[in-house]
Amino acid sequence: MIQRSQLDLRKFVAPEFICGHGALRLAGRYARNFGMRHVLLVTDPGVRAAGWAEAVADSLTEAGVSFTVFDAVSSNPRSRQVMAGKEAYLAEECNGIVTVGGGSPMDCAKGIGIASSNMRDILAFEGVDRVPVPAPPLICIPTTAGSSADVSQFAIITDEERKRKIAIVSKTLVPDISLLDPEPLTTMPRELTVDTGMDTLSHAIEAYVSNASSPMTDVHALEAIRLITSALPAAIEEPDDLDLRFSTLLASLHAGLAFSNASLGAVHAMAHSLGGAYDLVHGRCNALLLEHVMAANYEAASDRYERIGAIVGRGESTPAEKVAAFRRALGVTETLAEAGVREDAIPALAAAAYNDPCMVTNPRSPACDEIERIYMHAF
């Protein structure tokens, strides 16, 4: 069992945010309020094609704020992309950043902000509280309901040379404001809705069992689990339903508030390692690992896992089995082998996961060979 007291010292950091239909169109007003004259608008080609970057650009123009678009961002954003964004930010003499998109453009935008203000390579900030100079003002507009980069103090960047993801954790990465609008979610394809939803569920579960959890994070984690498990299956069937999309966005918000403050665990440590080595979709990695980590962790936080299980599903099965059934019902049925992971890569994957900062708050500390066995269960 986790030995902790409700009296343990804990802090809680959250950005200002506005939720509701039409929030996206407030981008220009807030950019002006923050004194932005020329903005770097960070997005990606998919979000541009769906029209959301243009909607934000129109809002900026209406408010009299000029901008330069930077959309050279891939999924699992690379350190080189962050540094190219920093060059664009400085060359265009920007004094603020607005980002519209999923976790990748948002994390890239956060990276561009601190790389610009500190004039250093993004990889220099790996770890916790290693950003000396605050970033320029940042407005986040998420178009997925999963990464929670719009509320968290995290940015995950891929180090291409070492083929691994680095985690940057700093209060300077908390946006100045996030505009949470359900409408952009309606253009997400089914797979992205599923994968980002499973990321939300993983954030909430890992934050709830984290050994840095607190009464404040527990409330948000449990509400996120309730919202995402009830709204996600319906949102997939009715992708244009704004109420359902908003419920998934709220779930992501609650999960983000929980994990930004309680941190994560072995699921994310192992998913970061997989995503760095194989460039796989982050939410899909979590979906394939979550139930196996829950089973391995169960004895260390059984009361908490039972509470999670009671929210996820009815019946006598274990919490891990209930999460597995939820995943299968969403159509996520592949194995790591089918996702292209090679069995002989497991020792290196486990070693990277062992050293990931998310492992520190897992309710138990698995040895490398145990992490290898968890990967094997997902094969």
Ligand SMILES: [Fe+2]
């Ligand atoms: Fe995540």
